[in-house]
Amino acid sequence: MFAHVDINNCYVSCETLFNPALRGRVVVVLSNNDGCVIARSNEAKAAGIRMGDAEFIVRKRLKELNAVIFSSNYAFYADMSARMMNNLARYTYLLMVYSIDEAFLAMGNLPVDLEAHVAMISRNVMRDTGLSITVGVGPTMALAKLANKAAKKLKRNYLVLDTTAKVNEVVKDFLIEDVWGIGKQYYEMLREMGVTTAEDFRQLKPDLVRQRMTVQGWRLQQELWGKPCNVIKDVADRSKGIESSQSFNSYQTDLEQLEEAAAMHAATIAFKLRQQNSMALLLTVYLRTNKHNISHDQHYPVITVKVPFASNSTQNLTRICVQALRAIYQPGYNYLKTGVRATGIIPAGEVQYNLFSNYDNSRRQALSHLMDEINARYGRGALRVAAEGYKKSWKMKQEFLSKRYTTDWRDIVVAR
The missing domain is CATH 3.40.1170.60 (MutS, DNA mismatch repair protein, domain I)
Known part of the structure; x- marks a missing residue:
């Protein structure tokens, strides 16, 4: 379950x-x-x-x-998300964070009454974090997701599909467009085939589903029949990489401003790598103009650079990304967005060194961890590399930003 x-x-x-x-x-x-x-x-x-x-x-x-x-x-929301995830971990032996507000929990082999256990989770998370959650339980991850959406429609805090009869009852009227993994393209195709509910989809021939929707569609169909094809992973999926990007609040033409933004994204990625005890072998840096403004010349340069030795050091990644950005920048264009993506991610303990190079990263590692400790104490960004700049006139527009109640000492709630 x-x-x-x-x-x-x-x-x-x-x-x-x-x-x-x-x-x-x-x-x-x-x-x-x-x-x-x-x-x-x-x-x-x-x-x-x-x-x-x-x-x-x-x-x-x-x-x-x-x-x-x-x-x-985002910093505030991420902190509240972490509080909820830490709370959820108390109620399972395996938890997978799926997004900032979603998680999957392994519920099999728990010597508990599922209905009572799920009710307790919902009640205790609200008590301990103040956040209202919905819980869906099923014999597969797809059915658990479906149960969650069904619970919301029924205005319930949780729904447990622990019998075939309960599964069939929910699936028969569940709209196909609300099924996990059915995007717009597949929805249009299935609608033309007369498929409007999850039950209609289950009744399609498996070979046809595999032919029209690849193996992912076939797995989804099997999961809707209660046959698990997906598993919960207790480690981050490193195949997808890590990305940091944002649009500017106005067009940017100055190289120095773009370098500051690239440095900030590199520092963010380095921090995320250290959080999951990983290192990156490849860094991709890109620039974007506004594709919706046809009056401006368009330019979408991108470059991928191999990191000499896998790293999660803020200093190393920042230096590489700034140099890469200089290589793709061209004056005369109105840039609206820049970003950095790290791929080739490996566990920190599996770095391959060069026999003929005396590479010592311990000092940079120690410095990066010291920055993390200071920022954890005094707020994110309290200490950063000079390449990120100070005034950051290019930062995104945030006219309605709320207080950072849990991530900045200046905004902490005061009881009078």
Whole structure:
């Protein structure tokens, strides 16, 4: 048995937790540069505010609703997510963090009553973190995810599908577009085939599913029949790499400003690598102009650089990324975005050194870990490499940023 847990209206829930006056009000959280709606309170959903709505389009409507608007406060949300994940780990022997607000838990072989155990998880997470969650349990990861969505539709905190009868009852009317792994392209194809529910999909011939939807579609169909094809991993999936990127608040043409942004992304990736005790062998640096502005010349340069020795040192990765950015930068273009992606990720203990090189990374490693300790104590970014700059005029637009209640001492809640 597997459990799928997610935070209800994650970003809005985090904001409401430290500002209870927001309860019952229309609340939305905006994406990078305050571009579009990425999180909504239930009241905002009821008022017709849709996910992905551009801020300038719904601005008037939000004003009419007396809505409260927030810019994305990612450091705050990530900290609250970590608190929930640490809490969930108490109730399983294997947990996989799937996204900032989602996790899968292994529930098999637990000598407990599943219904009571799941009810306790829901109750205790709310008690210990203040975050409302929904829990779905099923014999496969796909059915656990389906149970979670079904619970939300039924306005329940949890749903356990522990018998074939319960699975069949939920699957028969579950819309195919809401099934985990069914994207827009597959949805359009299945609709043309007359498939509208998860039960319709289960009834398709497996060979046809494999032919039209590859092995991933076949695995999904098997999982909907209760046959596990996916497993929970207790380590990060290193095959996908780690990426850090963001759009600027205005067009950037100055090389120095772009270097600062690339250095910041390199430092972020180095920190994430150290968190999972990994190192990277390859770094990809890219620049983007605005593809939607056809009046500007377009330029999408990208370069991949091999790291001489696998590293997670902030100093090493920053230096490499800044040099790579200089190699692809061309003056005269209005750049809107830059990013860094690390691939070829290996465990820190598996670095292959060169027999003919006297490579000693211990000093840089010690310095990076010291930076982590200082930033953990005084707030992220308190200590950083000079290449990241100081004023950062290129930083993304965040006009509605809330306080950093759990990540900055200056914003900690004070009881009077």
